[in-house]
Structures are given as structure tokens and as C-alpha cells.
Amino acid sequence: MTLIIDAHQDIAWNMLTYKRDYTRSVVETRKLEANTLIPERNGDSLLGWDEYQRGEVAVVFSTLFAAPARKKELWDTIWYPDSDTAHRLYRDQIHLYRKLADSHSDKFRLISSVKELDAVTEHWSTRAPNNEGHPIGLIYLMEGADGIRSPHELTEWWEWGLRMIGLAWAGTRYCGGTGDPGPLTDEGRKLLSAMADYNFILDLSHMDEASALESLDRYEGPIMATHANCEALMKGSDSNRHLPDRVIRGLIERGGVNGVIPLNSFLKVGWKRQSGSRREEVPLDVLISHIDHICQLAGNANHAAIGSDFDGGFGQQSIPPELDSIGDLQIIAAKLIERGYSESDAEKILGGNWLRFLREHLPA
Numbered sequence: 001m002t003l004i005i006d007a008h009q010d011i012a013w014n015m016l017t018y019k020r021d022y023t024r025s026v027v028e029t030r031k032l033e034a035n036t037l038i039p040e041r042n043g044d045s046l047l048g049w050d051e052y053q054r055g056e057v058a059v060v061f062s063t064l065f066a067a068p069a070r071k072k073e074l075w076d077t078i079w080y081p082d083s084d085t086a087h088r089l090y091r092d093q094i095h096l097y098r099k100l101a102d103s104h105s106d107k108f109r110l111i112s113s114v115k116e117l118d119a120v121t122e123h124w125s126t127r128a129p130n131n132e133g134h135p136i137g138l139i140y141l142m143e144g145a146d147g148i149r150s151p152h153e154l155t156e157w158w159e160w161g162l163r164m165i166g167l168a169w170a171g172t173r174y175c176g177g178t179g180d181p182g183p184l185t186d187e188g189r190k191l192l193s194a195m196a197d198y199n200f201i202l203d204l205s206h207m208d209e210a211s212a213l214e215s216l217d218r219y220e221g222p223i224m225a226t227h228a229n230c231e232a233l234m235k236g237s238d239s240n241r242h243l244p245d246r247v248i249r250g251l252i253e254r255g256g257v258n259g260v261i262p263l264n265s266f267l268k269v270g271w272k273r274q275s276g277s278r279r280e281e282v283p284l285d286v287l288i289s290h291i292d293h294i295c296q297l298a299g300n301a302n303h304a305a306i307g308s309d310f311d312g313g314f315g316q317q318s319i320p321p322e323l324d325s326i327g328d329l330q331i332i333a334a335k336l337i338e339r340g341y342s343e344s345d346a347e348k349i350l351g352g353n354w355l356r357f358l359r360e361h362l363p364a
């Protein structure tokens with residue numbers, strides 16, 4: 001069995017914004033939303049209980065996310081005008097994940113330590129599924145750090161179970177981000193130095209090149225990129241959302257792992273979703289090329305992985321045609337093997353690399 005670890009899903013944001021219930025199957029959710037505005041705004045859902053089971057998705061990095069007021073969509077309900085609001089919204093999402101795990105303890109478990117991680121992966125590998133199947137392990141990932149009002153707060157965030165922090169989504173007061181180029185700010189440098197005291201895992205996704213490179217030099221704790229593709233394969237893109245080779249090389253040198261996203265507009269420059277069904281399809285092979293690019297830079301298959309970002313502002317209409325939902329990610333292993341990768345390398349890329357990384361960096 002090849003367990004999948006998916007390094008990015010906006011589960012709480014979807015539960016709050018669209019009232020999505022991920023104990024349902026993808027099929028049920030799509031049926032319920034068929035005559036609503038949701039598919040137009042966020043695409044047809046890609047996440048659901050049955051599909052997690054079928055796809056053998058054992059662990060998910062689950063975001064705490066809210067948009068800054070200046071970037072919000074008209075229909076956004078979760079946005080912040082200031083850091084006090086961001087703080088409250090992120091805490092609300094922690095409470096929501098706790099409630100989800102409490103009320104469906106067979107289905108979802110929170111992970112903040114190696115012990116909790118191992119309990120989930122052991123369930124998948126060695127135990128017969130209970131009535132509900134196998135439990136999905138959720139690890140909080142803060143996407144954009146504006147909700148951390150000062151470095152002194154890190155003690156509380158750590159106690160609440162947070163282990164992973166991305167400083168940026170758009171730019172934050174800590175650093176340049178997507179669409180907002182720029183370096184780390186002084187506050188960002190202070191936050192990084194405080195984060196290292198706890199060994200928080202830093203997520204470089206959404207950081208601008210300047211802030212990512214400086215973080216690679218400066219940050220003493222573990223570093224990863226949960227969901228970002230390769231700029232070198234996106235020639236002509238004017239976005240700073242993709243990782244330049246210099247950043248990927250730095251990440252590899254630091255022992256990091258880079259999750260790639262099966263999102264058409266991050267695979268083909270200029271791809272735009274048309275309303276209605278899938279058009280201008282982008283084959284899954286392009287995603288395999290992004291994985292391969294990271295492996296070529298590393299000289300091995302120890303640093304590439306998956307961070308699907310499924311339901312994170314897009315749905316079934318915007319992903320390669322070989323995939324219909326999270327239940328299909330195992331196809332990536334077959335595609336890697338077609339490309340010449342060994343079975344054990346494919347296993348690493350689907351989950352083994354994240355597993356090694358987490359075992360090394362989460363507290364025991």
C-alpha cells in the first residue's frame with residue numbers, strides 16, 4: 001500500500017465558507033451543490049470521505065486560512081482587516097478542527113507529535129479498517145502569519161498544537177508574498193528567530209523569492225514548501241507564485257520537501273477555467289515533469305511530494321483530466337513508474353518523503 005500524505009488542503013475554510021461536510025463523499029457533495037453558486041465559485045468539490053479512503057490519503061496538512069481585506073472576493077466570508085481579526089479567525093479554525101475530530105473520532109484525528117502521526121499511519125498499514133475505514137490525520141498549517149500578533153504568542157500557538165507556519169499568502173507584515181514581491185521585514189526576521197526556538201516548520205509556499213532565499217539562509221528550524229510548482233517549467237508566467245530553481249536547490253540543501261499542485265493554471269501558463277465543463281485540458285504528465293524537475297535538481301527522489309491544494313479556490317474543472325477527485329492521486333505513482341521511477345521512489349513521492357520529514361521534525 002502506498003500511503004498518501006497531502007501537504008495542503010483548506011478544509012476549515014471550505015467548511016466555513018461553503019458549509020462543506022467532508023464526512024460526505026465527493027459524489028454526495030457535488031449532488032448537494034449542483035444547483036448552487038458554489039461550483040461556479042470554487043469548482044466541483046474534490047474532497048470527501050469515501051475518496052480519502054479509496055485514495056489511501058492518510059495525512060493532510062490542514063490550513064488555518066483567511067484572506068486579508070484588500071484581497072478578498074466579494075463573496076468571501078473569512079477575511080481580516082487587522083491582525084486581531086486574523087488571530088480570531090485562525091483560532092476559530094483550530095476549534096473547528098478540534099470539533100471535527102471530537103465528533104468524528106473514527107474519521108479524523110489531530111496530529112501534533114510523532115506519536116500521534118505513527119498511530120495514524122500504523123492504523124492504515126497494520127490494522128483492518130474499522131466501520132468507518134481508516135482515520136485521516138490532520139496537521140494544522142497556518143497559511144499567512146498575520147494572525148500571529150507578536151512572537152510572544154508562539155507559546156500559545158504551540159500549545160494549541162500548531163507546528164507549521166507559512167509567513168505569506170499575499171504579502172503579510174512579515175514578508176513579501178504572492179502578487180506582493182518583497183523581502184522579509186524586520187518583524188519577519190524576529191518572528192523567524194522566535195519560531196526556531198520551538199522548531200516550528202516553516203512553509204516557503206507563497207513567499208516571494210527574496211523572502212524565501214533570505215529565510216533559507218536565516219531560519220534555523222526545518223523548512224518545506226507545501227504547495228508550489230517549479231518556475232523553470234512556467235516560462236512566460238508573470239506570477240511570483242512558483243519556486244525558482246535557486247529556492248528549490250536551497251530547500252533541498254536544507255533537507256526540505258516540496259509538494260507540487262495538480263492545478264492546470266500552475267502547470268500551463270495562461271490556462272484559464274472556462275465556465276461549464278473542462279476545456280483546454282492539461283495532461284497529468286505535466287505535473288510529473290514538475291516532480292521530475294525537483295528530483296533532477298536533487299539528484300534523487302527524496303525531496304518531491306504532493307500538496308494538492310484541492311478545494312483551495314478551485315475544483316474538478318481545473319485539474320488534469322486523469323484526476324476526478326482526491327481518490328485518484330494514486331495514479332501519480334503509476335505515471336512516475338511509466339517515467340522510469342522505481343516503485344520505492346514513487347512511494348516516497350506520494351507520502352514517504354513527508355513521513356520522513358515529519359518524523360524528523362515534529363516533537364516526539
Ligand SMILES: [Zn+2]
Binds near residue numbers: 206227309312
Ligand atoms: Zn495556497
